[in-house]
Amino acid sequence: MNKILIDTNIYSRAMLGDSNVTAALRQVNHIGISAISIGELLSGFRGSNREQENRQELGQFLDSPRTCLYALDENTAEYYSSVLNQLKEQGTTIPTNDIWIAATAFQYGLPLYTFDKHFSNIAGLLRR
Numbered sequence: 001m002n003k004i005l006i007d008t009n010i011y012s013r014a015m016l017g018d019s020n021v022t023a024a025l026r027q028v029n030h031i032g033i034s035a036i037s038i039g040e041l042l043s044g045f046r047g048s049n050r051e052q053e054n055r056q057e058l059g060q061f062l063d064s065p066r067t068c069l070y071a072l073d074e075n076t077a078e079y080y081s082s083v084l085n086q087l088k089e090q091g092t093t094i095p096t097n098d099i100w101i102a103a104t105a106f107q108y109g110l111p112l113y114t115f116d117k118h119f120s121n122i123a124g125l126l127r128r
Helices: 008-015 019-026 035-045 051-063 074-090 096-108 117-121
Strands: 003-006 030-034 067-070
Touching (some): 030 035, 030 096, 035 051, 067 096, 074 096
16 A cells, blocks of 8 residues: 555554554555644644644654645535535434545545544545
């Protein structure tokens, strides 16, 4: 697998030293992350005892030539609306941020690497 989009929980586990996650990340050439995940991470960092260290680690991660930060745009919003409507038709709910992350994966044709099982409710979403 050459390219993936990582969910917030993958970044967090990698930073905690989860050997399975770090081994999987070493196998890919392109690690994408959504601006939504960055927001979730920064929110978690804020006010913690390690806020500055966490921000520095995130900055180093984002500076890696293998890492790409995906911003949201009008196309992402189109995918978001499709995913949200599909979930509504199924009578399924998942966190809004995760719908945006799934929309980003669809937009760029990337498999999503996550530990969240609720992503399996999204038809057509490739998961690692």
